Amino acid sequence: MQANVERSQKSQAHEYLENFQKSPEAWNKTHSILSSPKTIAEAKLFAATTLKGKIIYDLDQLPRESLPSLRDSILALLVSFREGPRPLRTQLCVCLANLAIQMLEWKDVLGQVGSTLWSSAGDCILEFLKVLPEEVTEGRKIHLSEEDLSARTKELLEDNATRVLGLLNQYSRSSAAAASNPRLFECISSWLREIPAADVVNSSIFDIIVNALSNDAAFDAAVDCICTLLRDTREVDEYMEVIQIMYPRILSLRQKIAELAGSGDLDAYKGITRIFAEAGEAWVVMIARLPADFRGLVESILECCGRDQDRDAIALTFLFWYELKQFLTLEKYKQARIQYADVFGKLVDVMIKHLEYPTPVDDDEADLFDGDREQEEKFREFRHQMGDVLKDCCEVITVTECLGKAFDLIQRWVSTYGSQATSTSVPHWQELEAPLFSMRAMGGMVSPEESVVLRQVIPLIVQIPDHEKLRFQAIMALGRYTDWTAQHPEFLQPQLQFVIAGFSHSSKEVVRAAALAFKFFGTDCRKLLEGSVTELHAFYESVLDNLPLDSQEEITEGVACIISVQALDKVYDTFKLYCDPIIKRMMGCANEARTAQDDGPRGAVAGYIQLLTVFVQNIQPYVSPQEENPAVKYCQEILPVLSTIAENFTSSTPILERVCRCWRYMVLSYRTAILPLLPTLAQQLASGFENSRQGCFLWATDSVLREFAIGADYVDPSTSQAIYNFFEQQALAFLRIMNDLPAEDLPDVIEDFFRLLIDAVIYHHQQLLLSPVCQHILSASISALTLQQEPPLIATLHFLRDLLSYGTDHPNSSNFDRPESGQAPPNPPEVQQAVKQMVVSQGEPLVQRVMTGMMFSFPRDCIQDASGVLLSLFEIIPQQSAVWVKGTIGMLPSGSIRAGEADRLMNSVGMRVGAGDLRKVRVLLQDFTTSYRRRNVAPREGLGRLEATRFRFSG
Secondary structure, eight states, rough: TTTSSOOOHHHHHHHHHHHTTTTTTTHHHHHEEEEEEEOOOHHHHHHHHHHHHHHHHOOSSSSOOOOOOOHHHHHHHHHHHHTTHHHHHHHHHHHHHHHHHHTTTTOOOHHHHHHHTTTOOOOHHHHHHHHHHHHHGGGGGOOOOOHHHHHHHHHGGGGHHHHHHHHHHHHTSOOOHTTTOOOHHHHHHHHHTTTTTHHHHHTTTTHHHGGGGTTTTTTHHHHHHHHHHHHHSSSTTTTTHHHHHHHHHHGGHHHHHHHHTTTOOOOHHHHHHHHHHHHHHTTTTHHHHOHHHOOOOHHHHHHHHHHHHHSSSSSGGGGHHHHHHHHTTTTHHHHHHTTTTHHHHHHHHHHHHHHSOOOTTOOOOOOOTTHHHHHHHHHHHHHHHHHHHHHHHHHHHHHHHHHHHHHHHHHHHHHHGGGGGGOOOOOOTTHHHHHHHHHHHHHHGGOOOOOSSSSHHHHHTOOOOOHHHEEEHHHHHHHHTHHHHHGGGGGGGHHHHOOOOOOOOOOHHHHHHHHHHHHHHHSSSTTTTTGGGGHHHHHHHGGGSSSSSSHHHHHHHHHHHHHHSSSOOOOOHHHHHHHHHHHHEEEEEHHHTTOOSSSSSHHHHHHHHHHHHHHHHOOOOOOTSOOOOOHHHHHHHHHHHHHHHHOOOOOOOHHHHHHHHHHHHHHHHHHHGGGGHHHHHHHHHHHHHHOOOTHHHHHHHHHHHHHTTTTTTTHHHHHHHHHHHHHHHHHHHHHHHHHSGGGGHHHHHHHHHHHHHHHHHSSSSHHHSTHHHHHHHHHHHHHHOOOOOOOHHHHHOOOOOOOHHHTTSOOOOOOGGOOTTTTOOOHHHHHHHHHHHHHHHHHHHHHHHHHIIIIIIOOOGGGHHHOOOOOOOHHHHHHHHHHHHHHHHTTTTTTTTOOTTTHHHHHHHHHHHHHHHHHHHHHHHHHHHHHHHHHOOOTTTTGGGGGOOOOOOOO
């Protein structure tokens, strides 16, 4: 469709074409388009694609006696288009392959296709042979029974594997052009699903594949073919003889590494690297078992890494180094680890060298990638991947040796260029920044007991020149060694001063790095900084308003961790010392936001509430149940403030979400200690939800429901009952809202409500399932299934599965219900009966909504859960569920299902129900709805009798 056409016209055209593709008239029309010499190529490609869909999904629209004519016409079209265009030829080959799969009476498929195409359309038969195994493998979309598909697979593939290899061998020797035809190697790759790798390697065709690497046109296809062969030899004990033949041939390609590295052909270099990397991955067990014999392969992979100046191919080797590390770190392969130690040492050198930023041609430090932002982002991501390889090296040759290499490079730079560095110029800074980055990458591997390198390198790091990228990397590196610093307090102050100085840097990136590093120092060195909490408050106040929100949260987490280790009698005072100024800022912005025209002040209010939440998350002093929790004492002070904010900003989603998040973490952090605040908190959650209709209040309610569930520690039954009553109040408010507004206006609220219900069913199932409100909740869930957004649908379907499980003998119960034996208690008969009664009264509309969604509107990721709901219904009342399914199918739009299809399905369902094989019923219904959906689109005039009714509630 042309770009200048209006969207509405495009939509209409798309809908017309979609309906055309599924109509019976499309058979003749597509053939006419493909046969006409006047039709443009784009139209012919559309026709071929349509024909493919018709053969896959709608072949039963044709009488069986017409299938030979269809086959012959496709063969004739392939002869006509033997010269291309290739996409069209490929689609026709796919058509023929899918026809061959379904046309069971066509026995000599390869013989007839070969005799028709071999002499006049050689590339066509190669293309057909290539797609045939692929289409058979994807045979689940074909309308054949499992038995027929299995038998047809054997006929078309297994029984023809030897014949196909012979044909390809014969073709490859027919001419020099044939021996370098990329289609030949694509065909071999495809048939390696069926042809044993040993048969290929032991034939002359293997030499042809390897020799094709010298042909530019065939290179890529030959690489793919060799890599497919290599993957087939992963079971090394089974393929030892094959590996013995392949290994010297693969190793003979090593000379191509230097040759291609110097040629400037990046794609070819990636191809040769891929071959060596795939060989390494396939034979990694042999490399560990026989290090002397396979050292050449490992050195070749290392050479591929070292010569990759453009850093485009090296990533292909990363998985190999990881898998080799996994073996070498086992005690069983200790000797191999010793023998490969020098290789991994060289790998560290290579990786650190590749970490270097490029040197700008015109000395423009501000633009190292010539304005190519995509390349810059790719380089940043690539560095982190190389960092993972460095971690692998640490495990093989010890972290001390790897750190030592980085330290040597830092030391070398300091002795060579350190004296030349000034405040405005740092020569060859790339050679210093790369080892700093490597140290940052390896930080997670270093033990706090490391005593060789870090004592020497950290004093150097805190003295590096003031260059933006150097300062950034140095601060980030220090932030990775805070665990070590916590065990070596004499190194803390110089590092902390270096990090704090970063907050005054002109670079925003350095400031962000400083905030992140400060968080780590506060988290890991909190005990060492316990006495500095008051002094740090002045620093915190001085920098907070100058930081972006993410950095504000990070520095706040750092100081909150330090507050968390204060003596119990100091927690309240320090909590208040840090948070009162935030409350003051927040209230100032709130007053401004009430009259502001833009969202800035409201965003600031939300940000300050988030900082309060960070404090609440991290300040969790241990207090016995009999004592007052000082953190809860401060929360009691700020709860009215947060309530006032919520009451005054009922239309600001960001503010309400942050308030609810803060309340939620009060519950999660202090659990039963929050009990004195519960009445006020529950009242605010209830009124907030009713006034704002925001789902975040339900999300916060969920945390209260879970923490004070029946059977939870230190929770008495009366409290749990009060919490359940509060939940019912929220549920009734939701039902009223859903009565007032259609489901499509409430997707987020619906998602939050049904996620809340999932926990209600698990932790308060007996109260909820026996309550009259549950009938209305089930009705609301059926109405929610009319949505098309995935998150609310997933939440609703999960709720339904949990709810319906209580109609069976194996409910989805919580751990609170499990005695010490670990066995779930029996489902009470009255609960089981209550669920069955709900299913009897509302099962029919539920089946209709679920099946309608599966056939027309549910996103793909919802289908499994939807079929799980149907399975649960069949487990509860199988016979009646079958009746509801039959009734739903009978309400489908006229002509949308094939003659006899509904009867065949219901007969199969009846047989499975009778045999008690209900899981097979689930598969049958899922296959039916998937097939129906592929063949039909929802009618524009609506679904008629399957159209959903609006949810109503008068409670």
